[in-house]
Amino acid sequence: MANVYDKAQELKQAIAESDDFKELKSLHLQIDEDEIAKKMLNNFRQLQLDLQRKQMQGEQISEEEVQKAQQQFELVQQHELISKLMEAEQRLSVTIGDVNKVITEPLEEIYGNPDAQ
Amino acid sequence: MANVYDKAQELKQAIAESDDFKELKSLHLQIDEDEIAKKMLNNFRQLQLDLQRKQMQGEQISEEEVQKAQQQFELVQQHELISKLMEAEQRLSVTIGDVNKVITEPLEEIYGNPDAQ
Ligand SMILES: [Ca+2]
Ligand SMILES: [Ca+2]
Numbered sequence: 001m002a003n004v005y006d007k008a009q010e011l012k013q014a015i016a017e018s019d020d021f022k023e024l025k026s027l028h029l030q031i032d033e034d035e036i037a038k039k040m041l042n043n044f045r046q047l048q049l050d051l052q053r054k055q056m057q058g059e060q061i062s063e064e065e066v067q068k069a070q071q072q073f074e075l076v077q078q079h080e081l082i083s084k085l086m087e088a089e090q091r092l093s094v095t096i097g098d099v100n101k102v103i104t105e106p107l108e109e110i111y112g113n114p115d116a117q
Numbered sequence: 118m119a120n121v122y123d124k125a126q127e128l129k130q131a132i133a134e135s136d137d138f139k140e141l142k143s144l145h146l147q148i149d150e151d152e153i154a155k156k157m158l159n160n161f162r163q164l165q166l167d168l169q170r171k172q173m174q175g176e177q178i179s180e181e182e183v184q185k186a187q188q189q190f191e192l193v194q195q196h197e198l199i200s201k202l203m204e205a206e207q208r209l210s211v212t213i214g215d216v217n218k219v220i221t222e223p224l225e226e227i228y229g230n231p232d233a234q
Pocket of ligand 2: 137
């Protein structure tokens with residue numbers, strides 16, 4: 001599997017050198033040096049994690065909690081650095097998803113495409 | 118992201134040309150042409166899917182069902198083609214897992230390694 005690992009390393013390098021990744025890294029560093037932005041983002045991430053944990057454990061999520069999350073989302077979106085960071089994260093997430101589709105195509109040839117079922 | 122997609126295509130090609138993948142594909146074709154092996158494997162897969170579905174839906178799995186699955190597993194393992202297929206699937210699954218670790222390393226640089234937490 002030597003060539004597979006070589007090609008995985010090359011792909012990793014291409015991701016690390018992509019504009020989206022470089023922008024994400026730069027925004028992450030800028031936010032890390034901005035106490036207010038950092039706190040806003042951390043609070044928002046924590047709220048998201050709490051809701052995800054509740055959802056995964058099958059706990060009820062109140063309308064109040066949903067509203068609070070929505071408000072927090074609108075608030076952090078108004079911060080330019082955070083808003084740009086979330087956009088860059090979204091783009092990179094789409095790219096990684098596309099990459100995963102591409103590299104698992106050989107398996108579809110054997111097992112069929114689960115999305116098509 | 119042109120280079121990312123080029124590199125993903127090259128990685129896909131390397132996977133498709135790897136010995137493990139070629140062996141998996143060949144075993145899959147051989148089993149598909151062997152009515153008994155095909156039926157044994159399909160029955161086993163269906164049993165696995167049923168148990169997974171139950172587990173995901175939080176349904177109770179009886180000791181009888183666990184024993185049946187274990188017996189079916191031991192049975193299919195005795196069929197050389199199926200046993201080889203499962204080994205090849207396992208190796209390829211490890212490789213794909215390793216590949217995913219490699220290509221998400223750039224993100225660890227930003228977000229930290231979730232496995233290390
Ligand atoms: Ca970056
Ligand atoms: Ca194969």
